[in-house]
Amino acid sequence: MAHIPTAGRRARWRGAVYTVPLLVFLLALFVAPLVRLLQLSLRPVDGNNAALPGYTGHQYVRVLTEPFFYEALVRTIVTAALVTVLCVVLAYPAAYALARRRPGLVRTLLFVVVLSPLLTSVVVRSYGWVVLLGANGPVNRTLVGIGVLDQPAHLLTSYSAVVVSVTHVLLPFAIVPLTTALGGLDRDVLRASRILGAGPVRTFARVTVPLSLPGALSGALVVFALAMGIYITPLLVGGANQPLAGIRVYDQISTVFDFPVAAALSFVLLLITVLCTTGLGAAFRTWERRLHG
C-alpha cells in the first residue's frame, strides 16, 4: 500500500523532468534578457544616451510625461482595441463558413487561405499591402477609375492603412480558435432556436455568438496582445512616424540609441498589455457566467 503513492508521486515528478530543457531554455533566453532589460530601464544616462551605473526612475517619468511617448501609448491601446474588434467581427463569417464545410478539397483550400498569413512572413504580407495601397496600386486605380478621387491618394503612411494591414496580419489568430469553437457547436440547438420562432439573425445573436464566446475570447486576447507590440507591419506600411509605441521603441534604438528609455517604454507597454488582457479575460468570464447562469 505504501509504495503506490510513492510510485504515483514519482510518475508525477517524471512529468516535471521532461520540462527541464524548456525551463532552462526560457530562463536563459527569455527571463534573463527581460531582467537585464528591466535593470537597464532603471539606469540614468549621460549626454550621449549611454547608460551610467546607479538606479533612477527618470526613464519612466519621461515615458509618462513626454507627449512623444505617452501619446504613442494611448494611440497603441486605441489601435490594438480597434484591430481586435475588427478581427473578431471579420473572423465570424470566415470561421462559420469553415466550420460548416465538410472535410474535402474546398475546406482544405479555405484552410490554406486562412492560414496563409500565418505561413508567410510578416514582411511578405506587409509588402503585399504596400503594393496594393501604393500610388500605382489597384486600390488607388479603382478609386480614381470610378471617380471617387481626382488623383491617387497617399494611402500608404496613413493611419487607416496601418489598421487594415495589422488587422490582416492578425486575423488568422482570431479565425482559428473561433472555427474550433463553432465546429463544436450542437446544430440541434440552432435548429431548436429556429423551430421555436427565432429568425436567423436572432438565432445567430442569441445562440451562436454566446456559445462560441470562449473561442472568440481566446482569439481576441491573442490578437490584442500581438497588436500591442507589433512594429514591423506598421513600420513598413505607415512609415517610422506613426505614433505607435512599438515604432517609438524601434526608433529610440535605431536612430537615437537611447536604450534605457526604449527599455522603460517597452516595459510600460508590457505592463499595459498584461493588465488589459487579464482585465479583458476576467470581464469576459464574468459575462459568460451571467449568460449561462
Added chain:
Amino acid sequence: MADTRRPETRPAGPRPTPVPRRRFPADRAASLAGRLLAALVFLFLVAPLVVLVVSSFNPAASVAFPPHGFSTRWYEQVLGSRDWLVSFQLSGLLVLLVVPTVAVIGTLAAYGLARGSFPGRGALHALALSPLMAPEIITALGLLYYFQGIGLIDSVPALWLAHSLIALPYAVRAVMVSAAGLDPALERAAASLGASDVRVLLTVTLPLLRPGILAGALLAAVTSLGEVAVTALVAGAHTTTVPLRVFSSAQFELDPSVAAVSSLLMLASVVVMVVADRFAKISEVL
C-alpha cells in the same frame, strides 16, 4: 451540400430526424448573406498575397498592378544575385537548426506538461506560452541587449536561439493537443507486456504524438523562415536572412525583385505545409 437542402432525394432508410433541415425561406437568404461575407473575408486574406505574386511577373522596373506583360526577369535577377543567394542559404541553415531544437524541447515539455501534475505546472505552462503573448518589441529589445552583453550580435547562434525562442510556444501548443488525446492506458499496456521505458517511448508514445510533433515542426519552420521582428534587431550585416533583406529593401524602394523573393518565400512555406499535411492532419492541431 445538395443533400442537406433536398432531404427528399436521400436514399430511403432510417433517418434520425424526420424534420427537413431547412424549412425557413429566411434561412436561405441568411445563409447566402453569410457566404458572401465569408467570401469577402477570404478575399481580404489573399488579396495582398495574390497581388504580390502577380506583380512579381511584371516586366517593368516598377511595381504595378495589373502588370503590363509577363516576364521572369526579376526571378532571374534574384537567383543570379550573390546577396540574395547568401540570404537564402542562411535562412535554410536556420530552418535546419531551429526545427530539431524546437521539436525536441517542445515535445518533451508538452508531454511533461500534459502528463504531469507536479506543483508549478500551471505557471510553467503560462511561461512556455509567454513569448507568444509578450509584445514582440520587448522580446526583440531584450535579446538585443542580452546578446550585445555576451558578444553574440550578428552571429548564426544568436539567430538560431532567437528563432527557437519565438517558435517554441507554437510547438508546445501543437504537441500538447496531441498529448492531451493520448491514452495513458496504452503506455501502461505496453509496459505491462514487457516493453522497456525506451521501447514504450519509441513504439507507442512518439508515434501517437506524431501529428502534434509534425505540426510543431512545421510551425517552427515557417516561423523561422518569416521571422523579422526579433531578427531585425539581433542580426547584422553578416547575417541578413531572406525576410530581413526583403524588409530593408521594401522600406526604401519598391523593386519587383522584392516581390519575386517574397513569392519564393511564400512558395517555400506552402510547400512545407503541403508536404507536412500529407503526413498529419495539421489543420486539426493548429
